[in-house]
Amino acid sequence: MAEKPASRWWIAPAAAGVAFLAGLPLLLSAYTVSLLISVLAYASLATSWAFFSGTTRYISLATAAFVGIGTYTVALLSDHLPLAVVLAIAHMIGFVIALGVGLSTLRLSGIYFVIFTFGLTELIKQLVIWFEINQTKTLARYIFVNASGTLIYELLLATATIVIAGVWWLSRSRVGYALRVIGEDEMVARHSGIDTTRVKVLVFAATSAVMSMVGAVLSLRYTYVDPNIAFNSLVSFQVLIMALLGGIGRPWGPALGAVPLVLLSELLSGTFPHHFGIALGICFVVIVFFLPGGVMGLVDRWSAWLPRSALRRRKES
């Protein structure tokens, strides 16, 4: 008997949704588009982060490092090369550096990997500072790229769409299974025929390359950049919290987590610019205590509970 083909009913509505989002800048103010740019950037970052770290449980705090690499690639090359080429180079540099980092660190497990990735951001930042001071005799750069808010929005929408669709597709493939097995029990993974080093290094590199791409596109918003802006460790924690808030078990969960935190950030940075850190800390505590599976976990629990309670009501009536 032939297997029933998987249902694809949602593809048309999803494509319509993306088309609608692509047209939004025509309807919205520049401020709202700018807000959506942050949402799309963080949705891409959180989805990429969760695909590797959420699944394998190798918790990476190197997101800021790869975002910064993208930002600095634009700062260094945008005067000399066309934008498309610069973005492609940022993507490639992120991939190659992550490949080297992955090969040397993914044998580390648990807390050692977390600490190394956290230190990586600071290490790269210090290297950039050293390079700028000693080689170029400057510590800041101006970015003169003529990119409108709409262009940045459309680039990030394309990135987010590709990332979420790619993660959805890969999650159902052998790569997705391999990552899950590595997260559950790496010894079982090895003895089931999974080349764990290869899978970990390649997925870490691919997701880090996306982070560099996002950093590169986001940098088009700036006119001025220095190493402290480009390599901001807070980004690594924000992305982690967004992924946990949305729920890391589903391809679209982490992206969902980006929306409330970006809005909260915007609200607080406008009204209480110095309290965002406190709000972030409270969010983290609330998520860990009350939403261990994230919003998607809550949806799963509710959707399991609703049919049961409906059944109970029917029996009682």
Add this chain to the structure above:
Amino acid sequence: MTAGPLLAIQGLSKSFGGLQAVRDFDLDVPERSIVGLIGPNGSGKTTVLNLVTGEIAADGGSVRLDGREILGRPAFRVCRARIARTFQLVRVLPGMTTRENVLIGRLFGSAPATPEHARKEIDALLDRVGLSDLADQTGAQLTYIDQKRVELARALATQPRLLLLDEWLAGLNPRELQIGIELIRRIRDEGMTIVMIEHVMEAIRALCDHVVVMSAGGLIAAGAPDSVLNDPEVARVYLGDDDA
């Protein structure tokens, strides 16, 4: 069918610091046979399995599967060379369903398949080991014997020629033990070659064609189960001098 043994181990050695865990160990495993590997705790049995399957690196020796050297290969390559194993402490993946636990063996084993192609085969395999009704339960929800079945099914899903069982029958109650013995016998009858580390002598007598005994990292006796189990030296290493 091979002319020589399917698995040939020669001079296998491994030290951990000052402790010689495995010392100049030899073993031949003919195709379609069950070889029992017994010995007191700490005698080096699991270390032999870990060396053969690439989990740890050997200090010296040779391990040949069907004439080809496999010592020094990483674990995933040993699996793809068609050697599968279970673990002394049962290792199911708690967050994955029974079907998924077994499916991964088929997805990444010696003849990797896509998830779509592997699913029907896995359902047949689950039926073979008595797990059909539990296919959608997670590993964490399963009883001990069912977790052991999952581990065995996952090993079989990799399509091995040689199956290494590390105390697979330990901790089962008498009824479960009989079911377990019957299952292993059936797998052997279907053409599998098996090496089993075991402390349950009833199972050794019922299943093994050949038994080797390890003590302090070395081989001290080998032969048919009845003669080996009646060997005074074997009784001495198991029970101590006074009881032997």
